[in-house]
Amino acid sequence: MTLSLEFLLATGIGWVTACGILLLLRGRSFPVVLGLTMIGYAVNVFIFAMGRIWTGAPPILGTGAPAFADPLPQALVLTAIVIGFATTGFVIELALRNRHDGGSDHVDGLSDDEQRRREFPHGDAPGQAGEGGR
Amino acid sequence: MSMLDHLPVLVVLLPALTAVALLFIGDGSAGEHGGHGHHRLLWARRLSVASVALFGVLAALMVQRVAGGDILVYRVGEWPAPFGIALVVDRLGALMVALTAAVALPVLLYASGGWDSHGRHFHPMFQFQLMGLAGAFVTGDLFNLFVFFEVLLIASYVLMLHGQGRERFKAGLHYVVLNLVASALFLIGVALLYAMTGTLNLADLAIKVPQLQGSEAAIAQAGGLVLLVVFGFKAALMPLAVWLPGTYAASSAPVAALFAIMTKVGVYALLRVHGVVFGGVGDAPGAAEPWILPLALITCAVGVMGALAARTLARLVAWVTVASVGTVLVGIGLFTPAAWGAALYYLVNSTLVVAGLFLLGEVVASQRGEAADHLEPGPAVGQPVMLGLAMLLAAASAAGLPPLPGFIGKAMLLEAAAVHPWMGWVFAVVLVAGLLTIVGLARAGSILFWHVREDLPACTMSGGSARLQGAVALLLALTVAMSVFAGPVQRYTAAAAEQLGDRAAYGRAVLGEGAQTTRPYRFDAAPAVEAPR
Numbered sequence: 183m184t185l186s187l188e189f190l191l192a193t194g195i196g197w198v199t200a201c202g203i204l205l206l207l208r209g210r211s212f213p214v215v216l217g218l219t220m221i222g223y224a225v226n227v228f229i230f231a232m233g234r235i236w237t238g239a240p241p242i243l244g245t246g247a248p249a250f251a252d253p254l255p256q257a258l259v260l261t262a263i264v265i266g267f268a269t270t271g272f273v274i275e276l277a278l279r280n281r282h283d284g285g286s287d288h289v290d291g292l293s294d295d296e297q298r299r300r301e302f303p304h305g306d307a308p309g310q311a312g313e314g315g316r
Numbered sequence: 317m318s319m320l321d322h323l324p325v326l327v328v329l330l331p332a333l334t335a336v337a338l339l340f341i342g343d344g345s346a347g348e349h350g351g352h353g354h355h356r357l358l359w360a361r362r363l364s365v366a367s368v369a370l371f372g373v374l375a376a377l378m379v380q381r382v383a384g385g386d387i388l389v390y391r392v393g394e395w396p397a398p399f400g401i402a403l404v405v406d407r408l409g410a411l412m413v414a415l416t417a418a419v420a421l422p423v424l425l426y427a428s429g430g431w432d433s434h435g436r437h438f439h440p441m442f443q444f445q446l447m448g449l450a451g452a453f454v455t456g457d458l459f460n461l462f463v464f465f466e467v468l469l470i471a472s473y474v475l476m477l478h479g480q481g482r483e484r485f486k487a488g489l490h491y492v493v494l495n496l497v498a499s500a501l502f503l504i505g506v507a508l509l510y511a512m513t514g515t516l517n518l519a520d521l522a523i524k525v526p527q528l529q530g531s532e533a534a535i536a537q538a539g540g541l542v543l544l545v546v547f548g549f550k551a552a553l554m555p556l557a558v559w560l561p562g563t564y565a566a567s568s569a570p571v572a573a574l575f576a577i578m579t580k581v582g583v584y585a586l587l588r589v590h591g592v593v594f595g596g597v598g599d600a601p602g603a604a605e606p607w608i609l610p611l612a613l614i615t616c617a618v619g620v621m622g623a624l625a626a627r628t629l630a631r632l633v634a635w636v637t638v639a640s641v642g643t644v645l646v647g648i649g650l651f652t653p654a655a656w657g658a659a660l661y662y663l664v665n666s667t668l669v670v671a672g673l674f675l676l677g678e679v680v681a682s683q684r685g686e687a688a689d690h691l692e693p694g695p696a697v698g699q700p701v702m703l704g705l706a707m708l709l710a711a712a713s714a715a716g717l718p719p720l721p722g723f724i725g726k727a728m729l730l731e732a733a734a735v736h737p738w739m740g741w742v743f744a745v746v747l748v749a750g751l752l753t754i755v756g757l758a759r760a761g762s763i764l765f766w767h768v769r770e771d772l773p774a775c776t777m778s779g780g781s782a783r784l785q786g787a788v789a790l791l792l793a794l795t796v797a798m799s800v801f802a803g804p805v806q807r808y809t810a811a812a813a814e815q816l817g818d819r820a821a822y823g824r825a826v827l828g829e830g831a832q833t834t835r836p837y838r839f840d841a842a843p844a845v846e847a848p849r
Binding site: 206211214218221222225228229232233234252254255258261262265268269272273276277279280283284289290291 | 459463466470477482489490492493497499503506511514
């Protein structure tokens with residue numbers, strides 16, 4: 183059985199988006215930034231795919247090719263990449279600054295202890311066994 | 317071509333060029349007064365204020381030009397319409413640009429009273445924000461709308477963090493991350509629409525989307541719903557509004573006041589895309605139509621409840637913002653020209669009032685010493701009569717008491733809702749929301765001005781400078797003017813709503829005659845030539 187290019191592309195976009203959403207829902211700013219980046223990649227490929235998938239079709243008229251790919255999504259993707267790059271740079275800087283000023287890289291500014299307590303409210307956190315009676 | 321023919325692009329270029337000039341001037345070493353840096357800041361203020369004043373003049377000229385019903389179309393680079401990017405200004409677009417100017421000038425005057433020196437590059441970012449706002453309101457292209465959204469968002473990220481502080485950074489991170497997710501969704505929606513119609517021009521989309529059949533139509537509707545999530549997020553439609561109070565309350569007052577117009581960008585985009593492009597034609601309801609009205613009613617209800625529960629004045633005003641956006645969206649969700657006209661009237665007024673309340677709140681807070689804007693008994697304010705009266709005026713207008721414009725807007729809205737099957741719900745929610753808004757603001761006012769702790773010394777007159785109070789007075793005067801000139805403004809907003817419904821005229825203006833048949837790029841035509849894989 184051969185996999186079609188369409189199937190690969192569609193599942194690829196879906197998989198990357200799913201990973202991005204999973205990371206986005208994490209509590210620390212680094213996975214959140216990674217998640218945003220992955221969603222950005224998935225969206226860029228998605229825009230590209232919305233111009234339909236072509237083989238051997240240049241996006242330029244007058245090349246004598248039998249078919250032409252739609253050039254507009256490619257232009258849109260370029261714009262989206264540039265904007266995505268700038269905003270990712272900004273959000274990384276912001277996350278670093280947040281970590282520096284707040285003393286924690288948690289998105290809600292929780293300290294490590296507070297976060298552990300929120301995730302494991304019954305004190306059964308891994309590595310916490312010795313301090314369980316606290 | 318006279319200079320005035322370039323109006324649609326001038327309102328975008330003016331703030332952009334001013335921002336670049338301001339970057340060159342710099343603000344010296346902001347935060348430290350005196351010396352050379354202070355002079356630079358003074359010049360930056362003068363240039364910034366002059367530029368915004370000129371922006372206001374351009375906006376007024378634009379309103380005057382489109383008031384008769386003309387649609388200004390500016391084809392950038394003279395590319396013909398569906399292929400190049402066209403800037404299109406109709407009554408709605410001109411109104412929104414004018415509203416931007418009306419909010420921006422007082423806010424900038426207020427910020428020049430000292431806030432702009434609390435961090436770097438306030439003035440350039442303010443101008444970039446104006447550029448993004450103006451661009452979003454004049455563009456006639458969906459992807460270009462995305463680009464201007466990003467321009468105004470990136471500027472807003474920096475403005476939101478202006479002044480810094482731990483709380484602001486935390487709220488800022490949430491704000492930025494949520495907006496980046498919304499931007500990704502915006503791109504998905506745009507790409508879906510492009511894939512089905514082969515165009516991004518709003519006028520062209522308005523003609524082609526209703527022509528779609530079967531699965532193409534379904535996918536385009538899915539794209540429209542994705543865009544509804546995005547615009548609902550920007551406009552603070554309820555399940556997506558919980559970010560707003562924290563963000564606005566954590567921002568500095570002038571920035572929060574400027575952000576009063578940011579939610580209206582969402583409302584504008586919603587109206588443009590879901591009102592016009594996806595607007596139900598004949599019997600077919602648009603994709604978003606069944607969603608907007610119920611969600612708007614919920615927004616209204618949750619907004620006032622948040623306002624009642626708020627513990628600081630800034631949070632209270634932020635929740636009032638949510639409630640007012642809910643009221644506007646109720647009008648949009650009714651999907652009749654009369655309701656849209658009323659909603660636009662209410663939108664203009666509520667934006668001015670909310671911006672005024674944010675600024676007023678900070679003036680009051682600065683006179684209460686340690687208590688600041690916490691809604692708890694504190695020292696007496698320095699100017700109880702003047703600030704109290706200003707607060708009363710703003711509260712009455714926000715809640716919709718006659719004869720203030722909030723009342724006129726709500727009355728028109730309810731009149732337009734009288735024929736809708738949801739009439740009972742609309743009446744109940746809008747009226748109760750108005751009542752609870754006045755309860756919330758009256759509670760805040762009585763605590764701030766009357767629950768004075770006698771054991772504390774009466775506070776200073778800080779925040780009493782003519783510039784700060786003049787800015788607040790200017791915004792409040794504008795809402796009173798909305799009431800005095802209710803007739804002309806109401807006629808204009810009603811005409812703007814009528815114009816939105818006339819998609820054929822919009823299409824003719826942008827695309828030229830015979831636009832109904834233009835379909836430059838069709839995927840399913842002549843597959844032998846295109847040979848997709």
